[in-house]
Amino acid sequence: MKRMGVACCGLIILVLTAFPLLAQQASVPATPPAPTASVATPEVPQAVTEKLNQLEQKVTAAQSSADNAWMLVSAALVLLMTGPGLALFYGGLVRQKNVLAIMMQSFALMALITVLWALVGYSLCFGGNGPVIGNFEHAFLRGVGAAPNPDYAGTIPQTTFMIYQLMFAIITPALITGATAERMKFSGTVLFMTLWFLVVYAPMAHMVWGKGGLLNASQGGRFPTLDFAGGTVVHVTSGVSALVCALYLGKRVGYPRQPMPPHSLVLSFTGACLLWVGWFGFNAGSALASNGLASSAFVATHFGAAAAALGWSMAEWLKHGRPSALGAISGAVAGLVAITPAAGFVGPIPALAIGFIAGLSCFWMVTRIKGMFRYDDALDAFGVHGAGGTIGALLTGVFAQAAINPIFGAGKPVGGLDGRWRQVGNQLVGVLIAWSIALVGTIVLLKLVDLLTGVRVQEEHEVAGLDITLHGEEGYNLET
């Protein structure tokens, strides 16, 4: 643990010194357009002008209240996706002896990323206007208060925007634990996730969503990538990193000879349903306001999940003769992943198409491709999030429409359906950058963590189960 502490301190110092340099190269922020002054003719009495001003303030306050209410609920919904959603989903899929260990990893990230977020995380993602990563403008949440940040969400307190974005930063590394399940050390996990959040997540989030970011679509990025709620930032990065982790750690003892069936699909089922519900906060909340776009994203999310559940189940029914509960819920999650980047850009019918395609292709990834390459992605974090995220990000370029979200300006085409096929190329650039940063970052960090704390538990511990050996407790003491 001591070595870990030293490593963390070292990294934070490195970050503190290196990133402001990057951020300061950015161009001077454009001054916001001056509000058009109302022409007050001398005949209008003072009282009327005052009344008008008051009314305007009240209208603004009313909109802010409505948007803020929805965004606070959305933030809570996104947290619900990690705990208990993902914790239950993954918890049910592991063997009984590892249920607490995997749940604990999700929970630990809820605490760990929150603290990092307050110190530097939010600022590295959303501070400044650099092309690659934020700066330290908002370190220790300096300047984050009740006043909105017009660069991102002009109608809600920046505090709300900050806490909402935090929930995304929590679930992203938690998704990776599906690939490392049943064999990664807790200490190694904590250190790796800390570094991964700073080195992979923060730059990716800034590039796609941050002001001045290289891939930012609404604020003049070099390669405007459409990613409404995190297809590249959350799912491609975590999915690809999951694959690297699975390859680096190696197979679980006994895999694939020894049977390792899920210990409780009831837990997984409950978790998947919570994920589905929480995803409304994730996608519809990404409108950052309680408006028509949020409704559109809500609908697209739901339709994508439903079509994907059907797609996966149909493929399974045809191939294995029976539709399974695990197949149906895995399909729904794959659909939710794929619709994430598209949610705020596509209509309901394209959402059905995206979901259906994702359900079929993730089924194929998990049942065929994984077997062909023989890597042990224990809970299919790559097969569902890496593959689903990549497919969703590319299909967003195909199906995005100005009628749903005129992100490039009123009347300007957005995606392939509008005749702007070039956007598919932009999406590809975004996906490639996400793949690259995840691949390189994860390999380097795993190597580093392996030297500092080690990444894999001893074989005896793995056989006995991580609950008892790493945490000193068991998930089920049913006979006491």
Place this chain on the structure above:
Amino acid sequence: MMKIEAIIQPSRLESVKEALLEIGVEGITVTEVRGHGRQKGHTEVYRGREYTVDLLPKIKLEMVLADGLANRAVEAILKSAKTGKIGDGKIFLSRIEEAIRIRNEERGEGVL
């Protein structure tokens, strides 16, 4: 005295218990067990990975009976546990030397 051990399908437990009660069997021990005979197991598929489950849930009944009652008990079990399908289980008979009631240390067939 005879001991009867019967391995049966879990779904037949209630009817076997009823049939034994009817002919006057008073003491019985029931255990949930797992195993297989020639039937072997079945396969389960999780995300395309097939697992062979070769140990299936079964019920084991044990009872020690006076010689006359034991034959009738075997008949009752045969009748009530049979579904006619593979996996219906087996009955094993063995001779018992002695029976002792713990409460008062009484011995012999009387304690059954």
